[in-house]
Amino acid sequence: MSGRLSSGPSRQVHDEILRPQFDFDMTHLLPHYLAVEVVLLLEYERMGVITGDQRRDIADRLCRIDESTLSADPATNMSDTSMAIEQWVHGQLVEPVPAWHVDRSRNDSQATAHALAAREWLGGAAEDLLGLGEAVHRLANGTTDLLMPGYTHLQAAQVITPGFYLAALSQQILHNLRRWLATYDGNDLSPLGAGSMAGQQLPWDRHRMAHLLGFAGPVPHALTAVASRSLALEMMAEFSILGAELSRFVTDLMTWGSNEYAFIDLPDELSGISAAMPQKKNFPILERIRGKLAHLGAFGVDIVLAQRSTPYSNMVEVSKEATANLHVSVATTRTALRLFSTVVDNLRFRSDRMREACRREYLGAFALANDLTLNDGIPWRDSQIVVGQYIAAAISADIPPHPGDPGLLVEVAGRHGYQVSDAARVLADAFDIEKAIRGKRSTGSVNPQALADLLASQADEFRLLRQRWDDRRARRGSARALLGRR
Known part of the structure; x- marks a missing residue:
């Protein structure tokens, strides 16, 4: 040849x-x-x-x-x-x-074909991520009035709502979509016309060729055009990051679906059974999603190690071997996103179980300590000690959080030399689970109005990002249609 x-x-x-x-x-x-x-x-x-x-x-x-x-x-x-x-x-x-x-040269031609494909694949994955984000956002809007415990260190901490929790997931997805768009736009450049590595002898119009292929422009440097596979590297890095982030939310769903919590349920067609224990209803789809998300981290490491320490030039090791799992990574990402979307679309929160969990836990302890400091003048650290000792004593005496035992609170505070002016009121306010979410006043909080404002802002951003991704898909489609008529 x-x-x-x-x-x-x-x-x-x-x-x-x-x-x-x-x-x-x-x-x-x-x-x-x-x-x-x-x-x-x-x-x-x-x-x-x-x-x-x-x-x-x-x-x-x-x-x-x-x-x-x-x-x-x-x-x-x-x-x-x-x-x-x-x-x-x-x-x-x-x-x-x-x-x-x-x-x-084959070098820039192959690099361009790879860039065209990778750009198409990233756009498809973004469509699936948008779909998941919009599904999560819909469910968040529909669950802002259901009460549930929020957890820190795996322990019940404060009263939240599923809508508040899901708004965190949709916020994370918006962040990923912005990053993906930056990755797409930052690499929306054509290698064609760079030649083998140092440019070409004929006066190729690289800007024209880039625009004919639907790129924003040419890669400015000839060597970068054939040596770099930054789009593949950044795509797999983004998928790896997404996999780590989404896996944490899936883990919460797996926990909430266990018998001990039973906060969520899925329809039978998305559930599994035990072949030996007929009482069980399992959710293996969540395990599948989390398992697939784990692969993304491995793929991200794979491309980094395959490119590491290679010469900065056109290398089959970089162009073919290092990117060998790019398509698999894209396919795995898209499968996980579509499965997660199906789960979200069919997820049911069990309000009775969540509300009961809120009632039995002392989730207003933080608010009680605040009240003792702001209204009774007990120094903040001392109020923490008073509240902690009150709750320990209440648990030992089998006293429920609401309405609590005002006399016990007065007694505990008195041991430290403090008085509580209206113990019945502060206990009732602190451990009223309905008041717990309305009592938050900061932006971004579980407060219903703050959450409504956040969800409205997220809806606007989802619309904007969908339009931007649609614009890029349309540009690719227009380029294909134009070339098809040549």
């Missing part, structure tokens, strides 16, 4: 390296390789390297190529996608076009 070697690749190299890569390219990258070829043809014609008739003749052959057209042949095309396209078209032409592929 180049005259430098006397034979094609060995059977082992073909079977274990080149053929699997070729098959992957045919399944996932072929349309992008062909789009690159069409743009190269348009530039050849613009520069006067080939005629309009020659360009149309080659383009007609390119349009006939699909997965069944090309084959990996070590003898004729080195089992390489770009060479297979070139050889097949040459064989179909009535008149040869000697200047076709002059001043052209």
Whole structure:
């Protein structure tokens, strides 16, 4: 193929390296390789390297190529996608076009095909993440009036609502969507026209080629264009981060679905059974989601280690091996997101169980300590001690949080030299679970109005981000449609 070697690749190299890569390219990258070829043809014609008739003749052959057209042949095309396209078209032409592929390198062409695919994959994953975020936001809006315990260090801490908790998840997803958009836009650049590594001899219009492919512009530096795989690296890093974050929320759902909590339920079609213990209703879908999210961290480490310490140049190790799990990472991310969306759409919170858990726990202890300091002048640290000793004594005496025992509170405070002016009131206020959420006044809190304001703001941002992702999808679609008419 180049005259430098006397034979094609060995059977082992073909079977274990080149053929699997070729098959992957045919399944996932072929349309992008062909789009690159069409743009190269348009530039050849613009520069006067080939005629309009020659360009149309080659383009007609390119349009006939699909997965069944090309084959990996070590003898004729080195089992390489770009060479297979070139050889097949040459064989179909009535008149040869000697200047076709002059001043052209596989390095920037392959990098461009990979960038086109990765950009498409990231856009698809973003669509699924938007879907999950919007599902979570809907459920949050519908559960702002249900009371449940909030936990710190796995211990019941304060009264919250499912809507408040889910608003945290939708806020996290919005953050991820913004990061993904920055990753997309920061890498929305075309390597095409960079050549092997140092640029090209012909006056290629790299800006025109980038825009024809739907990119915002060309990669400014020729070496960066062929040496970097920053989009793949950043995508897998973002997926890894997302997997770690979402797994924590899934863990909470798994906990709340256990018999000891029974805060949530899922329909039978999303549940599982035990083959030996017929009393059980399991939620293996949550385990599957968390397990799939764990893979994302492994994929993120994989691409980092595969690129680490490689020379900064075009390397098969970086372009092919390091990115070998990119498509798997995308597919795993999208599966986990769609499954999580289905769970959220079908999730039911059991208000009776959650309310009972709030009633039996001393979730107003923080508010009680605040009240003793602000209204009875007990120093803050001492009020913490008084409240802690009161609760310990109340638990020992089997006294419920509400209405509590005013006499016991007065007695405990008196041991420390303090008086409580209205013990019955402060206990009733502190451990009234309905008042617990209304008593918060800061923005971003569980207070119903603060939560409503936050959810309204999130709704606006979801609409804005969906529009931005839609705009980028439309730009890709317009570029494909335009090339299809050339």
